[in-house]
Amino acid sequence: MPAGKDTTDPSPSSEELAAARLAAVRSALARLKLGPADLDDITAFLLDVEHSGSAGTIHKLPRAGHRPDKLLFVGVGAGDEAGWRAAGAKLARSASGEPTLTLLLPQDVTPAAVRGLGEGLWLASYRFRLGADEPPELRRVVLASPPGAADADLAAALAAAKIVAESTRLARDLTNMPSDEKTPAWFAKRVEKAAAGVAGLTTTVRDPKALAEEGFNAILAVGGGSTRGPRLVEMSWRPRGAKRHVVLVGKGITFDTGGICVKPLSGMKLMRKDMAGAAAVIGATLAAAALRLPLRITALAPLAENALGADSFRPGDVVRHYGGITSEIHNTDAEGRLVLGDAMAYAVRRLRPDAIIDLATLTGAQGVALGKRTAALYSHSDTLASSLAEAAAAAGESMWRMPLHDDYFEALGSDVADIVNSTDVGAGSLMAALYLREFTGSLREQWAHLDMSSPAWADSADGELTKGATGWGVRTLLRWLETSAG
Incomplete structure (x- = not known):
């Protein structure tokens, strides 16, 4: 010894x-x-x-x-x-x-x-x-x-791994696809095709006409400058006997020029990844349905191309969201929170879930604070935040809980609308989270926001990640859904 x-x-x-x-x-x-x-x-x-x-x-x-x-x-x-x-x-x-x-x-x-x-x-x-x-x-x-x-148990675990991997690979495919092909309509068709292969999944796609009729004005505003019109994809998994309903909302900007507040080239080259949140919620819902989780799940993917055109929305415009909240536009490059606001307001008012989680490649500030591998987590619920962080750790992904300071909220005030969509006070990721919180209604205490801009893309191979889109969030969401269903 x-x-x-x-x-x-x-x-x-x-x-x-x-x-x-x-x-x-x-x-x-x-x-x-x-x-x-x-x-x-x-x-x-x-x-x-x-x-x-x-x-x-x-x-x-x-x-x-x-x-x-x-x-x-x-x-x-x-x-x-x-x-x-x-x-x-x-x-x-x-x-x-x-x-x-x-x-x-x-x-x-x-x-x-x-x-x-x-x-x-x-x-x-x-x-x-x-x-x-x-x-x-x-x-x-x-x-x-x-x-x-126990070969049966090992085989079941391997089958589950395959479902998770295939759904994550689909999210990577969707995110990697160049935006000359990846229009909102193209994305919606790919989702419909994927859902058709899973028994029990239903998909509804709202085109610009349906969006206008139902009052999704922020999605229409963001997509107005493009000849390739916006969509809202709603995927639903409703197993018999489910006692809990979760809504997953993912930002789906198929390309982001910044609009009239145009981005520099360095900030635009990878904007095909600006719909990685939408890809993640779709992938997680497909996997949950394939695994037959006894949990009702609705995935919402608001899709738009933020282009520069004659009908682009402008700084100073006021947009009326689904449900009535108005946003004064200070920056057309803060468009993701606008489309998420429409989808979240719809979820709260029409779907009435027990919890709502949104994922978005929302801010560069997230990467400045937490780097390439860790998403920013915002929630008022200690229980929800802890369960999401534990799911991420189990899945091999990472997130860190950030503060939601109410004393920052006054900076979102507007003279002509309920809120402004962008401010100059700094704390960019936090301000975006406070903005989104306004659309949670009665679910304020059962909502979490995941800002995953940097983790959505890998500059080089690292472990199970390959260079390019990572599919970040599919595995975390699925682990969390498995726990919630249990």
Whole structure:
């Protein structure tokens, strides 16, 4: 025993952990019918490379003239779902040129581990290409469960991981799509097609005529400068016997020039991602329906292209939202909160849910405060905020709760309307949240706003994320919905 070790400490030493890992590896490899000499050589290799077992670390052992001719050893860290997700992502990249990968699962593998593994494999192997050959992609992974494993439970976990990954990949596809093709009408049709493949989902699409008839004037104002008119997509999952109803609202600006308050080029190049919130709520609802969650869910995606044209809305205009609240326009580049206001007011007045969550690539201030991986969370409810943060952590995403200071609200005052849509007082993400709060009505204490502008896009591959759209929010929302349904 090492000097100084407390003999009453039940935790294993690093040497004991290393020995246990090697024993587990040898036990798994024995299922390949390898001889003692092979096992000794592999043990020596692992000792030589000092494989730490940390989540996502990997070492490759070529074995020319042997079967199998290559072995990959990947660490899963503490063995929790996050560690297995990291391992799956690393394997997807390390074996991307291989047609098939057989993965020996250890004796103590759990359904949560298999779900993490599956999500990591499917999400890290995602590719989006238009007009070019795709790089090599791992096509088939065989999971070899240990003797005596509860295969039905592991298979169910893997099936759930596939649903989550497919919905997240759809959100990535929608967000990555260039805006010359991604019009509000195109987005709505893609959603209808996806919903048609899931039993029990219904979808309603409001075109400009229906929006005008029903009073969605903010959506119409934001989309007025484009020849490609706005839409409002409403997707509904209503399982029999559901006792709780949740509305998810996602910002769906299919491209944002800033309107008359036009953006500089540097701020406009990635504005095809300005509908990532809409993609996330659609993806989460599709996944919830595919998993048959016993929870009523309505996803609202207000879609518009904020273009510069003869009919663009202007600074100084006053827009009357659905339900009657009026907004004075101070900045046409603060358009996302306008379309969200219409959709949220409709949800509160017509749908009467138990809770409402909105997601939006809303402000640059979010990224300044929290960086590329963490969304800003605003809510007056400690319970709701905590449950969302816990869901994000379980899903492998991240958010941080921000304050909602009432003493800032007076800055939203207007001489001619109820509120203004933009101010010069700073605290941009907070001011946007306070603006949206005005549309929550009786649900003020059961509302949360997620400002996820920066996490919606990755500048490089990182874990299960690939360069480009991340699909941020699909996994978090689904985890939260699973908890709410339970």
